[in-house]
Amino acid sequence: MSTMATTNTTLTGERADLFQALANARHFLRFTVQGLSDPQAAQRTTVSELTLGGLIKHVSAVEKQWQEFMVKGRAAMAWDGVDFSQMPPEAIVAFYNEFRMQPDECLDELLENYTQVAARTDALLAEADLDVIHELPSAPWFTDTHWSVRRTLLHIIAETTQHAGHADIIRESLDGQKSMG
Template structure:
């Protein structure tokens, strides 16, 4: 864990709102996987390739990547091309494995890694200039050519929330458990 514990009481205004929105999104994602075995976390329950452990792993990797982007810009991004067809096969396999629990990986370790990445994002949020603008890499899924740090944080929140919804569907398909309702 990071030595710097950030809470919404140590931040104010916009930073406190961003922190709380991200904390809430992370809470629901982690809540969805509580009480699962490693086997359950690795199990596909829908036609999708997604698994609960794979989602935790993916959200962790994506949040870590966007942390680097906020600081280093476009150069920090693993891809910079028109689409995934430009990726070397080993890079594509690494990307796909980001969504899969590998043999020997545990849900507990994935959650610990996620907590460490979240702690680093929170520390960054506490001090980074939200108005810093970075050029985005070339990709068909970006409408804009650049994002501010603020917009990048909003993207992390949106991505976490979207995948939390995916996780809820997968969990309900697994054992009937619902995060809400």
């Protein structure tokens, strides 16, 4: 049986495993930006629009949105029912800016925000009923119609892991440093 101590709670079994998987993904994402200046964190190094600071910003925003879903369900999702083809230009710009570190942003602040978001997710993981099921919002990228809190946490883990891999490629392109291997 797995056991994991969080700030105020000792998690066991499935919760400890979920916590550890998320902690590992977060570690690699944070490790990838270690020692970077703000200009480096904002630099595009591939044909992608993604930057290292932008990935930290995006993962924080996505994790925060899924936290709200775990608590409030479908109603918490701002894009529920949005016709993406009818989005005003400023909304499209705001969406793409979520993936970019802006000139007035600094990496340390983005990381601190990520720490705060992560702490709330960890608290939800420790306390939430993993079997509660919420209807997913209407969106073209969902094939299922409902997710449990457990499935939502698995999605956060997958999203964080995927973006840690993106970050590793961007960092290697920036200065040759690799998070692994």
